[in-house]
Amino acid sequence: MNNHPPFTSMGSVAIHAAHALSAAHAHLTPIFATSTFTFDSAGQGMARFSGNEPGYIYSRFGNPTITAAEEVIAALEAFNLTDDVGNPLQLKALLHASGQSAMATMFLSLLSADDTVLSHYSLYGGTHEFVYGFLPQYNINALIADLRDLNAVENIIQQTPTLKVIHLETPANPMMQCFDIESICKLAKQYNILVTVDNTFATPYLQQPFKYGADFVFHSTTKFLNGHGTSIGGVLVGKDISFMRTKAYNTYKLLGGTSSPFDAYLLIQGMKTLELRMEAHCSNAMRVAQFLQDHPAVAQVNYAGLPSHPDAATVQKQMRLPGAVLSFELKEGLEGGKRFIDKLNMCVRAVSLGTVDTLISHPASMSHSGMLREDRYKAGITDGLIRMSVGLENINDILQDLSNALA
Template identity: 40%
Template sequence: MSSNAKQPEAEFQDTPHDREELGFATRTIHHGFDPAAFSNAVQPPVFLTSTYGFASVAANEAEAALGGRLYAREHNPTTEILERRLANIEGAEAGLVVASGMAAFGALTLSLLSQGDELIVHRTLYSNTVAMVEQALPRFGIKVVPVDLAEPANLDAAITERTRLVYFETPVNPLSAVLDIAAITERAHAHGVQVAVDSTFASPALQRPIEHGADIVLHSLTKYINGHGDALSGALLGDAETLHKLHETGLRYITGAAISPLASFLILRGLKTLTLRMERHSASALAVARMLEEHPAVAWVSYPFLDSHPGHAIARKQMSNGSGMLAFGLHAGFEGARRMMDRLGLITRAVSLGDADSLICHPASLTRARQPIRKDAHMVEGVGEDLIRLSVGLENQEDVIADLRQAIEAS
């Protein structure tokens, strides 16, 4: 094989920055990239190429035989740096980065499940994941079994000889409920079933499900890992064998959902400040949650690091901090939520989460708005019409609190 064909392999040999004894924040900045291999550029270059050339036919054949770089849907140097770095900080052997969080879920399920297989999911999931498991997967003969995984023992009755995967989020979108990763995984593994955890609400800075027994971790990189609201992406992280299958089937020919190299660059940039951002998000969200809990107009608050949270002990066990996500409801219910949100001056009314900006949404209003064009639109189980989801950003916490307070009291 020519030197040209060997070059990608040489770029990704271990670097001085890849030592495991380095701290988490250091690895978010340095792991998987050696400037010396890229003309000493301090920032990873953006490789805007759709294909790769070769010095000879033999070199092309050799690269193909080794599964190397032929086409940019499957391989891109910028994206590969991101995959290596994410796998490292998550404690995984390998990673796959794709175009969105939903692309990651699609690649996961359509690569690992076949007709006749069964997938167990927690009864509450992100709304578009709900659409996938209710509408898309059954079309392909995959049975989806919703289970209340807040009680891990419920798995024992739900798992059958056809169960191939257990999937859940923690913290759960949009309730900020917390599920016990270790307890669920222990029961699933006792039946020989793999476990995949969506850890988007926490990020690897606060929670690493593989350390608690999970096999695969999913992230919407759009959220906290990128952190700036300017790029879409998703990631799957786990053992090398499973990730190879997800790459060679899910990305290569099932979804083809390749991420833009520029998006990979933006997420690498955002990743460098993840530790600092999650500390700030968490501190501010806890202060906001405490204010809301004490306010007479607020009926309930769900935030993992509040002592009143039902999953507080589990959150303390598997998370190093509470993240920036919380949910709450007003005594005034559905209409009160709408009035309060319209009076906000600083916090942005928007979907998504994990941005530097504080973002707030009212799922029940969105669901009602969608129903004329999406007849199947409905609230996910456990989500009431009063629920307000708040992603606390990086503003001064007293400004966020003041905006919420005036909006609640004026309504």
């Protein structure tokens, strides 16, 4: 990382934390569009492959543009945090080709046959499929529970000696359930269990899981970190630097889910406006949630910023702002939801989230279509649920479009 004085805001970190890359003094991080790197001698090549000399070898193993993006994300997650002895917290990030790839590296580097992972009902559909459909094929057990009930969690821990990882997604997709990271981490540490957190919806600007004891964090960088919907990406971040450089790195390298330099470049540019974007996203989202909550056609609104949200106290404890994603149920259910989506004029009908424009999707038939209907309903994902990622358009234009579609 560049040698800067301590920053006072994440906005400065996002702009200036990238690695100093270019001997030609390029103002912005260059795109190192190369598949491989040269050696000055046979000895140097041997030294790099053995790890005795730092340097780049092959872009699947590492690339300067990718390194720059990794350093920015690690700096954001570690901003103003200290380790157990009071030193600035050091984190290591590995940038992947997708959030799903980052998640796969995390679980496959932490878990082996006969280990158990525990998570909760309301999860991103791809995570649910991976944890409860894919991992059991390799004799990795997966349990599910309401992780807001700490007594129930402790009972599961005590009855499951093979439990190795507790995984949180908070706020959770698409019901916006929020889990107390600190309380779960304290309980997990009593039993030497690791805690992993999907921080995609919050970003480091709204929530820093390492502050509360998390061991690993991952993001789909496709979403708010990039912010413009221009590339797919994911990142795994860990505070066990040795593990991240050995077991996690080897898993990452062998699975082959490395980011491309161009996607890393787009991510770096997007992160420079993260602070400004998240402030505006959250402001708009609160206005939308209040509008929907008062609308006669709406039966239920799930937004972490509403006082009526069941996890409002947890949100206030660990998040700077409550986020930009919400979901809601119309009183006319699935048919009402279809009519509403079809009548939108400005808000965009699309999956994904975190872009500058407002995106609206139908989880049951889109992001969570791979789940059994019974499992979806247990998680609160009914056939009529609508998910909304509130964008940066003028709030009056967003509300007008919603009002027209709900009429």
